[in-house]
Amino acid sequence: MDRLTELENRSIYIIREAYHQFGRLAALWSVGKDSTALVWLCKKAFFGDVPFPVVHIDTSYKFPEMYSFRDEMVARWGLDLIVARNEEALARGVGPHEGSKLNCCTELKTNALKQCIAEYGFEGLLLAIRRDEHGIRAKERYFSPRDRQFRWNYEDQPPELWDQYTSEVDEEFHLRVHPLLEWRELDVWLYVRRENLPVNPLYFARDGKRYRSLGCKTCCSPVQSNASTVDEIIEEIRTGRTAERAGRAQDKEDAYTMQKLRALGYM
Amino acid sequence: MEDEALKLVLVGSVDHGKSTLIGRLFHDTDSLPEGKLEEIRAASEAEGKELEFGFVMDHLREERQRGMTIDTAQTFFSTERRQYVIIDAPGHKEFLKNMISGASQAEAALLICSAHEGVEEQTRRHAYVLKLLGLSQTIVAYNKMDLVHYDRRRFEEVRSELLRFLDRIGISPALEIPISAKLGDNVAGRSANMPWYGGPTILEALDRFEKGPAPLEKPVRFPIQDVYELDGGQLAVGRVESGVLRRGAELTFLPTGRMRTVLNIRKFGEEDLAEAPAGECIGVIFDRDDVQRGEVGCPPGETARQAVSFQASIFWMARAPLQAGEELSVRCSTQERVCRVSAIRERVDSSTLEHLEHNAAALQETEVGEVTISTDSPIVLESFTDVPELGRFVLVRGCDVVAGGIVTAPEAGA
Ligand SMILES: Nc1nc2c(ncn2[C@@H]2O[C@H](COP(=O)(O)OP(=O)(O)O)[C@@H](O)[C@H]2O)c(=O)[nH]1
Numbered sequence: 001m002d003r004l005t006e007l008e009n010r011s012i013y014i015i016r017e018a019y020h021q022f023g024r025l026a027a028l029w030s031v032g033k034d035s036t037a038l039v040w041l042c043k044k045a046f047f048g049d050v051p052f053p054v055v056h057i058d059t060s061y062k063f064p065e066m067y068s069f070r071d072e073m074v075a076r077w078g079l080d081l082i083v084a085r086n087e088e089a090l091a092r093g094v095g096p097h098e099g100s101k102l103n104c105c106t107e108l109k110t111n112a113l114k115q116c117i118a119e120y121g122f123e124g125l126l127l128a129i130r131r132d133e134h135g136i137r138a139k140e141r142y143f144s145p146r147d148r149q150f151r152w153n154y155e156d157q158p159p160e161l162w163d164q165y166t167s168e169v170d171e172e173f174h175l176r177v178h179p180l181l182e183w184r185e186l187d188v189w190l191y192v193r194r195e196n197l198p199v200n201p202l203y204f205a206r207d208g209k210r211y212r213s214l215g216c217k218t219c220c221s222p223v224q225s226n227a228s229t230v231d232e233i234i235e236e237i238r239t240g241r242t243a244e245r246a247g248r249a250q251d252k253e254d255a256y257t258m259q260k261l262r263a264l265g266y267m
Numbered sequence: 268m269e270d271e272a273l274k275l276v277l278v279g280s281v282d283h284g285k286s287t288l289i290g291r292l293f294h295d296t297d298s299l300p301e302g303k304l305e306e307i308r309a310a311s312e313a314e315g316k317e318l319e320f321g322f323v324m325d326h327l328r329e330e331r332q333r334g335m336t337i338d339t340a341q342t343f344f345s346t347e348r349r350q351y352v353i354i355d356a357p358g359h360k361e362f363l364k365n366m367i368s369g370a371s372q373a374e375a376a377l378l379i380c381s382a383h384e385g386v387e388e389q390t391r392r393h394a395y396v397l398k399l400l401g402l403s404q405t406i407v408a409y410n411k412m413d414l415v416h417y418d419r420r421r422f423e424e425v426r427s428e429l430l431r432f433l434d435r436i437g438i439s440p441a442l443e444i445p446i447s448a449k450l451g452d453n454v455a456g457r458s459a460n461m462p463w464y465g466g467p468t469i470l471e472a473l474d475r476f477e478k479g480p481a482p483l484e485k486p487v488r489f490p491i492q493d494v495y496e497l498d499g500g501q502l503a504v505g506r507v508e509s510g511v512l513r514r515g516a517e518l519t520f521l522p523t524g525r526m527r528t529v530l531n532i533r534k535f536g537e538e539d540l541a542e543a544p545a546g547e548c549i550g551v552i553f554d555r556d557d558v559q560r561g562e563v564g565c566p567p568g569e570t571a572r573q574a575v576s577f578q579a580s581i582f583w584m585a586r587a588p589l590q591a592g593e594e595l596s597v598r599c600s601t602q603e604r605v606c607r608v609s610a611i612r613e614r615v616d617s618s619t620l621e622h623l624e625h626n627a628a629a630l631q632e633t634e635v636g637e638v639t640i641s642t643d644s645p646i647v648l649e650s651f652t653d654v655p656e657l658g659r660f661v662l663v664r665g666c667d668v669v670a671g672g673i674v675t676a677p678e679a680g681a
Contacts, residue, residue: 001481013548044534046495046535048535157368158364159584159661161368161659184343184350
C-alpha cells in the first residue's frame with residue numbers, strides 16, 4: 001500500500017472512531033489546505049455526506065479569497081457550516097491593531113471557539129493539525145482531552161496505545177481529535193494532487209510570492225516563491241527548507257507564544 | 268522516496284542522549300528547517316548552555332528548563348532511502364506511559380545506552396517494553412563514546428552487560444554501534460576516533476530496516492467498526508486487519524456465529540471493488556443487515572479464537588495499583604467487554620525481570636503482570652504473534668486507559 005493510501009486509511013479509521021464515540025462532533029475548518037483535506041477525508045469516511053457540521057472560526061480579519069472559497073466549497077460539498085465569531089469582542093473593537101497579538105488570537109479564535117462549543121455542546125472536535133507543523137504540535141496525541149478552559153495538560157497526557165484512543169472524559173472536558181497528525185506538509189500537497197482537491201488561489205505564487213500557510217490577513221505574510229501550480233508547490237517543498245509557518249506573525253512574537261496559545265486551546 | 272516513511276522510536280534511560288541524537292540526525296541529514304539551528308542556538312544561550320541539539324525535539328519550555336524530554340514527540344528527517352518519522356520517548360520512570368504510547372506507534376526501535384553511565388534501570392525497562400510491544404527490529408547505540416575516550420574495552424564491557432539482559436528477554440539487536448551523538452561520531456559519518464569499529468553508521472543501519480510486509484497471506488480478519496445507513500440499506504465499515512477480503516466471500520462473524528456473504532465492497536468513489544487487502548478501511552454490504560460493531564468476520568474454516576477467559580502479559584500504567592478481581596473493561600480492536608483480572612499469576616519488575624510474587628493481590632505502576640483475564644461475555648482474540656490487531660488490548664478503569672496488554676494464550680489454559 002502506498003504512503004498516501006496508508007495515511008488516508010488511518011485518518012478515515014480515526015474519523016470513524018470519533019463519529020462512533022461522540023454524539024456531538026464537528027470538524028474545525030479554517031478553509032486552509034489541511035482542514036480542507038480533513039473535510040474531504042470526512043466525506044470519504046461517510047461515502048459522500050459529512051454527517052456533522054464544519055465550524056469556521058471567523059475573526060473577520062481573513063482574506064476575502066478565504067470567504068469566497070469557503071462559500072463555494074460549502075455549496076459544492078453540501079456542508080453544514082457553522083460560522084463562529086466572537087461578536088461581543090468584535091463590538092468592543094478587539095483586533096490585530098489593538099493591544100497584543102496574543103490577546104487578539106485569544107479573543108477572536110479561542111474565545112469564539114469556546115462560545116461555539118458552549119452553544120452547540122460539542123463533545124468532540126476534529127482538527128487538521130500535523131506533527132511536523134511546529135515542534136509543539138509534535139507532542140499531540142490523536143485524541144487529546146481539553147478542559148472547559150481549553151487547557152492542555154501536556155505533561156500528563158493519557159496513554160494512547162495502538163488504535164485505542166481516549167474516548168470518554170469527565171463532563172467538563174471535550175476531546176480534540178487529530179486525524180492528520182501523521183501527515184507531512186508534502187503529503188497534504190501530494191494528496192491534493194492525487195484527489196484533485198480544490199485549492200485556495202492564495203497558495204499559488206503571484207509576483208514572486210505565495211502564502212504557504214493561511215491565517216488572518218493582518219498576521220500572515222507571503223513567502224518568496226514562484227510556485228504557481230500544485231506540481232510546483234510539491235517540487236518547492238521537496239527541495240526547500242523554509243519552515244512552513246515562517247510567514248506567521250504569532251510564531252515570531254515570542255518563541256513561546258505558540259506554546260501559550262496551545263495551552264490556552266488555540267488550534 | 269517520499270512514498271516511504273518508517274516510524275522509529277528512540278528509547279533509553281534519561282540523559283543517555285536520545286534528544287541529542289535526534290537533533291544530530293536532523294542536522295546531519297540537512298533536515299532542519301531554515302532558521303531552526305539559529306533558534307536552537309539562541310535558546311541554548313538564553314539558558315546559559317552550549318548548543319544543545321536536544322532542543323530540536325524538546326520544544327516545550329519546561330523541558331528546556333529541566334533539560335529532559337517529558338512526552339513523546341514525533342517529527343521527520345530523510346536519508347537517501349526514505350523518510351523517518353521519529354518518535355522521541357521520555358526516559359523518566361514516571362513517564363513510562365508516554366514511552367509506551369510512543370513505542371506502540373513505532374515500526375522499529377533505536378535503544379540508546381550511554382557507554383559513560385552504563386546500563387541503567389530504565390535502559391532495561393525500555394528494552395523490556397519493546398519486547399512486550401513486539402518491536403523486533405532494534406538497533407542499539409552506545410552513546411557518549413567521547414566521554415570514555417573512544418575506548419573499545421569500555422564499549423565491550425557495557426555491550427556485554429546489555430546483551431546478557433537482551434538475551435534473557437529474547438531481543439537480538441540487528442546492529443550495535445558506538446557513537447557520540449554530541450560530536451557526531453558514527454551518526455552520519457564514520458568516526459576516525461574509533462578505527463576498531465568496522466560496522467555501519469546509525470544512518471546506514473536505519474536504512475537497513477525493512478518495513479514489515481502487510482499480512483496478506485493470513486486468513487481474513489474483518490472487525491466491524493460501525494454500521495451506517497446508506498440508500499435504505501446497511502453499510503458495515505471496518506478495516507481489514509489481515510488477509511484479503513473478496514467480493515462473494517462467506518464470512519463467519521464471531522462471537523455471534525452468523526454467516527454472511529459479501530455482496531459489495533465500497534470505498535467512496537469506488538463502488539463494487541473486487542477485493543480489499545489488509546490495511547484498507549472499507550464499507551461492505553452483506554446479504555443481511557444485522558452485523559454490529561465489535562463482531563469480527565473470518566473465513567468459516569479459519570476463524571479466530573473466542574474466550575471468556577484468556578492469558579496475557581500486561582504493563583500497569585496507573586498510579587493506583589491494580590487489585591486482583593477488580594472490575595475493568597477491556598478493549599481489543601473494536602470490541603469492548605466488562606472484565607476482571609481474575610489472577611495475577613506473576614508480578615514482575617519490568618527492569619530487573621525479577622519475579623516479585625506468585626499469585627499476587629495487586630500490581631503497581633510500571634510493573635508487568637502475567638495475568639488471567641475473564642470477560643462477562645465472549646471476546647474474539649488471536650495470539651499477538653499471529654494477528655497483532657486482535658492480540659493486543661488496553662484495560663480501562665472509569666475513563667482512563669490504565670494498562671496495555673498482549674494476549675499470550677487466547678484461552679484460559681493452565
Ligand atoms: N559528551 C557527550 N555528551 C552527550 C552526548 N550525547 C548527549 N550528551 C549530553 O547528555 C545530556 C543529556 O542528553 P539528552 O539528549 O538530553 O538525553 P535524553 O534525556 O536521553 O534525551 C545533555 O547535556 C547532552 O549534551 C555525547 O555523545 N557526548
